[in-house]
Amino acid sequence: MTIKTILNTKPMRMFLYLFIITVVLLSNYFVYHIEKMPAPRYMVFASLFDLLVVIPLVTYFMIIRKKYSWKLVVLAVFAGYFAGTYIIPAEQMESFTAIPKVLIAFELLLIAVELYFLYFILKSVLLGPRSLKSHHDKNIPFAVRARRHVYSRLTPSPVSEIYMSEWMLFYFAFFSWRKKRADGSNIFTYHEKTGFTALNIMLIHAIALETIGFHYLLHQWNVYAAYIILALNMYTILFLVSHIQAVRKQPFVLNDKELILQVGITKGIVVPLENIQEFTKYDGPEQPGAKELKDTFEAFVADFVQEKPQFEIKLKEPQEYTLLYGFRRKASRILIRVDHPSSFDSIMRESLT
Numbered sequence: 476m477t478i479k480t481i482l483n484t485k486p487m488r489m490f491l492y493l494f495i496i497t498v499v500l501l502s503n504y505f506v507y508h509i510e511k512m513p514a515p516r517y518m519v520f521a522s523l524f525d526l527l528v529v530i531p532l533v534t535y536f537m538i539i540r541k542k543y544s545w546k547l548v549v550l551a552v553f554a555g556y557f558a559g560t561y562i563i564p565a566e567q568m569e570s571f572t573a574i575p576k577v578l579i580a581f582e583l584l585l586i587a588v589e590l591y592f593l594y595f596i597l598k599s600v601l602l603g604p605r606s607l608k609s610h611h612d613k614n615i616p617f618a619v620r621a622r623r624h625v626y627s628r629l630t631p632s633p634v635s636e637i638y639m640s641e642w643m644l645f646y647f648a649f650f651s652w653r654k655k656r657a658d659g660s661n662i663f664t665y666h667e668k669t670g671f672t673a674l675n676i677m678l679i680h681a682i683a684l685e686t687i688g689f690h691y692l693l694h695q696w697n698v699y700a701a702y703i704i705l706a707l708n709m710y711t712i713l714f715l716v717s718h719i720q721a722v723r724k725q726p727f728v729l730n731d732k733e734l735i736l737q738v739g740i741t742k743g744i745v746v747p748l749e750n751i752q753e754f755t756k757y758d759g760p761e762q763p764g765a766k767e768l769k770d771t772f773e774a775f776v777a778d779f780v781q782e783k784p785q786f787e788i789k790l791k792e793p794q795e796y797t798l799l800y801g802f803r804r805k806a807s808r809i810l811i812r813v814d815h816p817s818s819f820d821s822i823m824r825e826s827l828t
Contacts, residue, residue, distance in 0.1 A: 492537040499525050499533075504562050519567050526555035526562075550703070557700060614657040616725035616737035618643055619745060622797075636801020643740050647724070648717035656724050661822060663727040663813045665738075671722065671776040675715045682708055682715075714740075722776055727813065729826060734788075736774040736809065744772050744796035744806065746788070753789040754823050757810060770805065772796050775812035784810035786820070 503522045531551040539547050560568065622639060629635055666672065686708040693701040721739040728735040734751070737743035759767070761783045770793065775784065793805040813819045 488537055492533065495533055495537075496530060499530060500558060500562065507562060507564055507567075519563060522563055523559060526559045527552055530555045530558075550707075553699070553703060557697065614659060614662060614728050614730070616728060616735060616743070617646075617651075617654075618721065618725060618737050618740065618743060619735055621646075631801075633801055640740070640800045643721070644714060644717045646717075647720040647740060648713050651720045651724050654724055657726060657728070660818075661729045663729070663815065663819050665727055665774070665811075665813045666722045666776050668814045669776060669782075670779040672719055674777060674779055675719050679712050679715050682712055727774065727811075727819075729822060731826075734823075736772070736811070738774060738776065740799060742772070742796060742798045744774075744794060744809065746790070746794055746809065748826060750791050750794060751788055751827060752791045753787075754827055755787055755789075756820070757784040757787040759784075759787070763810070770807045772806035772809045774809055782812065784812050785816045786811040786813075786823075 503525055506518060506522070531548050534551040535548050539551075621643065625635075625639060686705060689704065693704060718739040718741065721737075725737045725739070727737075731748075733748060734746045735743070736746070762781065763771070763784075772794075773784075788809040788811065790807050790809070793807045795803055795805050797803055811819075
C-alpha cells in the first residue's frame with residue numbers, strides 16, 4: 476500500500492483533519508493565554524483568518540468535498556467564529572462585533588438565492604405551458620421525470636443539482652401526500668416488507684426528543700449554537716419525512732427500454748436494458764463487504780436487520796448514477812431487493828429475451 480493510498484483512507488484523513496484543526500486552535504489559544512500582554516491587533520486579524528477561512532477551507536477539502544453539500548462550509552465558518560469568542564479575549568474582540576451580523580446576512584443571502592431558484596423552477600418550468608404533468612409516462616418516478624423535464628430547459632450544473640435535490644426534498648415532504656403511487660405489472664415496490672418506515676419514524680422520534688432536551692441545555696451555554704443545532708435537527712427530520720414519502724411514492728419501474736431504480740431521494744439509476752449483460756439471483760455473501768460494494772448500486776432501503784439481496788445485475792458498461800445533491804458515481808453491477816421477487820424475476824427475464 477502506497478503512502479498516497481494510506482493518506483486517502485477515511486481514518487487517516489480524519490486523523491489528519493483533527494490534527495490540523497487542533498494545531499490551529501491550540502496555537503491561537505496559546506498566543507492569548509500564555510503571554511500576559513495583550514496580543515497586537517494584527518494578531519487578532521490573523522486568528523480570525525485562521526478561524527473563519529483556514530478551518531472552513533480545510534474542512535471543505537478534507538471532509539465535505541465530493542461527499543456533502545458545500546453549504547456546510549457556512550456551518551464551519553460559524554463554528555470558527557464561536558471558537559474565536561472563547562479563544563480571543565472579549566476586550567480584543569470588541570472591534571469585530573460586526574462579524575456575526577455579516578455571517579448571518581450571508582446565510583440569509585444564500586437562503587434568498589435558494590428560494591429564488593425554487594421559485595424560478597416552479598414558475599418558469601414546472602408550472603409553464605408544457606407542464607411536467609403532461610409527461611407521456613406517468614409511471615416513471617417523479618424524481619426522474621422532474622430532472623429530465625427541468626434539464627430539457629436548463630443546463631445541468633452543480634448548483635442546479637443542489638437546488639433540484641432540495642426542491643425534491645420539500646416536494647416529497649409537503650406536496651406528495653395526495654399523489655397516487657404508480658401501479659401495474661411493471662411496477663415493483665421495495666419497502667413494504669421491510670422495517671424501513673418504522674426505522675425512520677423511530678429516528679424522527681429520537682431526534683425530536685433529543686432536540687427538545689438538548690436545545691434547552693445548549694441555550695444556557697450559547698444561544699446562537701442552540702438555534703443552529705435546532706435548525707439542523709429540524710432539517711434532518713424534514714429529510715427523513717421526505718425520504719419516507721419518496722420511497723413510498725416511487726417504486727421501481729421496468730419498461731420496454733430501461734430499468735429505473737429510484738431509491739427515495741438519496742440515489743437513482745436508469746439502466747438501458749441493452750446495457751444489461753446478466754440478470755441472476757444473488758448468491759454472494761449475506762452482507763457484502765465494503766470492497767465488493769465499491770462499484771455497486773444497492774437498490775434497496777435500510778432496515779433494522781439488513782436482509783440478503785435477492786437479485787444481481789451485471790452491466791456491459793459501467794452505468795452512471797445520481798446521488799443526493801447531484802454527486803455522481805458509476806456502477807458495474809446492481810444488487811436488488813423487492814417486495815415480490817417472483818414477479819420481478821419473471822418479468823425481468825421476459826424483458827431481456
